[in-house]
């Protein structure tokens with residue numbers, strides 16, 4: 001079974017007397033451990049799709065299955081639970097709290113958990129070290145470069161050990177060199193942790209790094225690239241739950257792709273989670289852009 005299965009998803013918004021069809025009949029599957037880039041021109045539905053995948057919004061019609069639950073039909077309380085347990089979010093403008101240090105910003109993601117202050121400190125410190133910022137933990141966001149601020153935001157998204165990391169234009173506010181560093185960081189985290197990574201971008205340099213690209217145009221999704229073998233060459237992989245292969249916008253993976261070798265599984269939480277499991281993200285981290 002795929003981690004995500006979207007069927008005939010539409011999302012309509014009303015602007016004055018006009019109706020905007022932001023998503024128009026989207027079919028999409030995402031397997032556990034995939035890295036999917038959602039690429040397309042501005043205003044064509046990328047963020048809307050990401051928000052449905054992150055349970056930040058619901059479709060107007062169709063179903064968004066995540067681990068077997070239809071996110072379109074869950075109560076608000078259960079949706080909040082799924083978001084808290086399963087998703088980490090990274091945004092274009094970092095969304096850090098300006099008055100808190102890097103360390104404190106990362107710790108905010110753990111506050112809703114019954115985690116001791118000592119454990120929060122330890123886990124946030126580890127998350128900052130994982131993104132290469134161990135020596136900047138006492139800095140305020142204004143004392144950090146854009147790339148460093150995005151690293152803090154990534155540490156905050158990952159400190160709760162989510163199954164899925166959803167990143168909306170994570171390099172959209174960065175220069176080219178920093179963009180490359182952040183994408184390399186995300187790629188490394190994806191490889192090492194068996195994360196499912198979903199990145200929204202209008203930048204083809206960024207999109208091409210992902211083994212799968214879903215191209216979105218006028219709310220319709222089609223598959224541009226599906227290099228499952230690249231995805232499976234990672235150091236840490238997951239059981240191919242998505243054995244029936246991907247179908248995006250009616251496109252089905254080729255027999256060759258489907259026949260890619262089966263790899264071994266390593267538990268997602270091998271890195272260790274403090275008691276209490278995953279936590280709700282702070283409001284500022286889950287707010288729609």
Ligand SMILES: Nc1ncnc2c1ncn2[C@@H]1O[C@H](COP(=O)(O)OP(=O)(O)OP(=O)(O)O)[C@@H](O)[C@H]1O
Pocket residue numbers: 013014015020021022040041042043044045046047048049202
């Ligand atoms: N809350 C909303 N109310 C009304 N219209 C909306 C809303 N959110 C999105 N839209 C419209 O839906 C369409 C798709 O928007 P979306 O933000 O998903 O595009 P995008 O591809 O992410 O664009 P960008 O690259 O500029 O962020 C656009 O026409 C947008 O104006």
